[in-house]
Amino acid sequence: MKAKDYLTDQDVRWCPGCGDYSVLKQLTEVFEAIGADPDNTVLISGIGCSSRLPYYINTYGLHGLHGRAPAIATGVKLASPDADVWLVTGDGDALSIGGNHLIHLLRRNVNVPILLFNNEVYGLTKGQYSPTSQPGQHSRSSPLGSIDQALNPLTLAMGANASFIARSMDRSPAHLREMMIAAKAHHGSALLEIYQNCNVFNDGAFERFSNKQHTIDHTFHVEHGKPILIGKDQDKTLQLVQGQVEVIKLSPAGDLSQAWTHDIHDPIKAYALARMAGDLRPFGIIYQCERPVHEQEVHRAMAEQGQQSLEVILHAGRIWEV
Amino acid sequence: MPDSSHKIVILLAGDSGDGVQLLGSQLTQGAAQSGQDVRTLSDFPAEIRAPKGSIAGISGFQFQMASTAVHEPGGQADVLVVFNVAAYVKYRDQLKPGGILLASTDGFDKRSRALAKLAPDEDPLEEARVSFRTLECNFQTVTKEALKDMDLGIKAVSRAKNMVVLGALTWMYAFDYIMVREALANKFSGELAKVNDKAFMAGYYLGETAEWSAFKHVMPSHTLPKGTYRTLSGSQGIAMGLAAVAHQSQRELVFAGYPITPASDILHELVRQRSKGITTFQAEDEIASVTAAIGASFAGKMGVTASSGPGISLKAEGLGLAVMLELPLIVINVQRGGPSTGMPTKMEQSDLMQALHGRHGEAPMPVIAIKSASHAFDVMLMAAKYAMEAMTPVMVLSDAFIASSAEPWRIPDLSQLLQIRPTEADISRMPYERDAKGVRPWIPVGTPGGAHRLGGLEKQEGSGEVSYDADNHQALVQARQAKVMGIQSSYPELTLNLGSKSDDMLVIGWGSTYGSIHTATEQLRRQGHAVAHLHLVHIYPLHPDLDAVMAEFKQLVVVEMNQGQLVNVLRARCPKHMAFIGQTSGKPFDALSLTETLLNTMSS
DSSP, rough: HHHHHOOSSSSSSSSSTTTTEEEEEHEEEEEEEEOOOEEEEEEOSSSSSSGGGEEEBEEEEEETTTOHHHHHHHHHHHOOOOEEEEEEEHHHIIIIHHHHHHHHHHTTSOOOOOEEESSSEEEETTSSSSTOOOTTTTBBBBBTTTOOOOHHHHHHHHTTTTTTTEEEEEOOOOHHHHHHHHHHHHOEEEEEEEEETTTSTTTTTTTHHHHHHHHHEEEEEEOTTOOOTTTTTOOOEEEEEEEEEEEEEEEETTTTGGBBBOTTTTTHHHHHHHTSSSEEEEEEEEEEOOOOOOOHHHHHHHHHHBBBOOHHHHHSEEEOOO | OGGGEEEEEEEEEEEEGGGGHHHHHHHHHHHHTTOOOEEEEOOOOOOSOOOOOOOOHHHHHEEEEEEEOSSSSSSSSSEEEEESHHHHHHHGGGEEEEEEEEEGGGSHHHHHHTTTOOOOOOHHHHHHHHHEEEEOOOHHHHHHHHHHGOOOOHHHHHHHHHHHHHHHHHHTTOOOOHHHHHHHHHHHHHHOOOOOHHHHHHHHHHHHHTTTTOOOOOOOOOOOSSSSSEEHHHHHHHHHHHHHHHHHHHOOOOEEEEEOOOTTHHHHHHHHHBBTEEEEEEEESHHHHHHHHHHHHHTSSSEEEEEEEHHHHHHHHHHHHHHHHHHEEEEEEEEOBBBBTTTSSOOOTTHHHHHHOSSSSOOOOOOOESHHHHHHHHHHHHHHHHHHHHHHEEEEEEHHHHHHHHHEEEEGGGGGGGGOOOOOOOOOOOTTTTOOTTTOOOOTOOOOTTOOOSEEEEEETEEEBBBOHHHHHHHHHHHHHHHGGGGGGGGGOOSSSBSTTTTTTEEEEEGGGGHHHHHHHHHHHHTTEEEEEEEEEEETTTTTTTTHHHHHHHHEEEEESSSSSSHHHHTTTSOOOEEEEESSSSSSOOOHHHHHHHHHHOOO
């Protein structure tokens, strides 16, 4: 199937210029690339702009309740472990009203990729500050600037013992597709945070990470086994000093032996990278590990214990004849 | 012989750690296997181990046994067994004057009296000897003596005290001690099995040696229909009923729950029984458990969740979604005293209005009420039938009384179980294209060519795509209602539980009040009063013949454990005066006082 064949005939109702269009497009292209089977693919979403996505894709889909997509997805996977389930959610949906479900999905390691559209604002309810809004952010519910600390989805996921944590952006289509494919290939819960621009209520929130003029000073890409190099001249790297990440110059220049080599399996370094929530931020797969998948463990345990027939259950324990 | 000699009510009471519930369950099992009909009632504090010896920490277990059919655990006790003075103080008013008090005197010493906050010189046994026939025995000493060869600490000895009492009562009522012994051997293993057996036999011989023969009472056997029997609690009835659902529908089930008293036992039973085709899931909260069940139903399995009132409140948003998605779902509410945390271990029927209306929007949902432990089994099949055949969530009401009460139950013949025909995955129809009964197809994830999207937004009739069209919404609100009303066509006939249409007064109840109302009505009929009993199983939609039945009677009375919920539903349908008898004490109606109250209602 071609990417466009994965689209339904429904009119897409996001605002013109919304970053969601890019995510939808990349997802259909990823579906084409991996040959997704529409009969066995399920998109589960919560409530919010991003959560409308399942209506536009011609697979099985369930647009559920605000925040509850992880629980619904867990139910689908328990009933149908072989289904290819994707979770589609936003920052309010996954991190505010549904925060509890998200952390439990991650700790159980249910085998689903999670597309977390982070636009740092509530869009569908017309512009209130969200749990990922930056302190001081002006919004309809915080006209003088938000006083809340911003939640970092990546460190939250590390805390919940997630087995795959990555970040990408609506404006980096190739990278976004690559991350989606990696998340799908991962065996377990795969949290992919996608910086997504809400051009109506929080336009430019990620400008410094996406505008080509600035991006080189504010972003770096991590890849397993490769050195982390920063800056226009790729002459800087990172180092960990007393638990804090610092940017240092390679000296002598070009000496890669001093560079921080990214190891997706190192939880301490991954956590340090995930904590980078300032003007310089990592993109790519931050952390990945292999651990048992919830629904497989459930069915393995059931098979090991053996299942009893109704006849046996009814006659188990003390019975007597009259 | 007077009828009462064949009915005995025994109340056992002690510290939460005395093993009173275990003693009760083993004793009622022994009674049932020895040919008695039994009904039980557990009364435990919400705390796991309240301070030792305090009245707040006392746990009780009452049962009624009889050589004729019984329907409730009985009112005042004929026999009260107490492990300590606090238990005596808590329950002395529930022992009939002249009843038998079996007291473990080691629990009546100075220290125990102080723990029960009695005056140092107050010995309640003195007063007891006047009011009751007392049997006083230091069970601690008997247990210690029985286990002297076993090198046990004082705690281990104390823990076996309940087995001595079990032996003594097995002797007193001439139960088949071999069967009780066998049951213990099956339940325990290793050292503990030996300890319990020794203690049990010591108790069994105690009656002879202590010359309690005057208290011995051989119960005649109850003639039950032929068959294979077991005892069944309400929680077991639900769990086994769900196993039967998987068997009858040939659909697998996913049960998702979150710990809450008194519903948790359903999850425990399901995990223990390991039924073919049932996956269990302990979710992170009530909301996750209902939505995971909905996810499972979307994937083609039967989603089931259970909770108690406060948890049902949390699930309410999910129930609205299930109504909108038109997916099968079973929701079980094991009601308890409310509101809020209320009385978590006590019974109440105060969630009926919540079951009918506790959702947002026009969200009709069938509501079925369980009346007893064995009825729980049948109700689960009924609920699954409506859910899977009409593509609707179904609410099942149980309560704390039903959950833990036990009764002998004839194991049904599998060929006689209710037939369930789940809605088919008909992909020739659009996702929301209804059949003649107004039911949409159930197309599980993975069905080839069946890909479709569901959601909480209103749908276009037929296609199921999002629609905000005014006329379409009006039509779909009505279509969802009509579909639920359609289940009435598979209701069994409405029959009076006692009496006939020519009687004057009809007593209407629902749920766990069944036994008390039945017994009280029976008593009134025996006294020559023209009283009938109707117990409602279908709370929503009500049985289509109900109005006609109510019209036949001169007087109507509704009895329920709340401040008037079903009565208001019925008053809205029936122009006749309808009397109401309510109780919210956390205890079941005492059949004797209910008889009197009904009598007063009649003459007024």
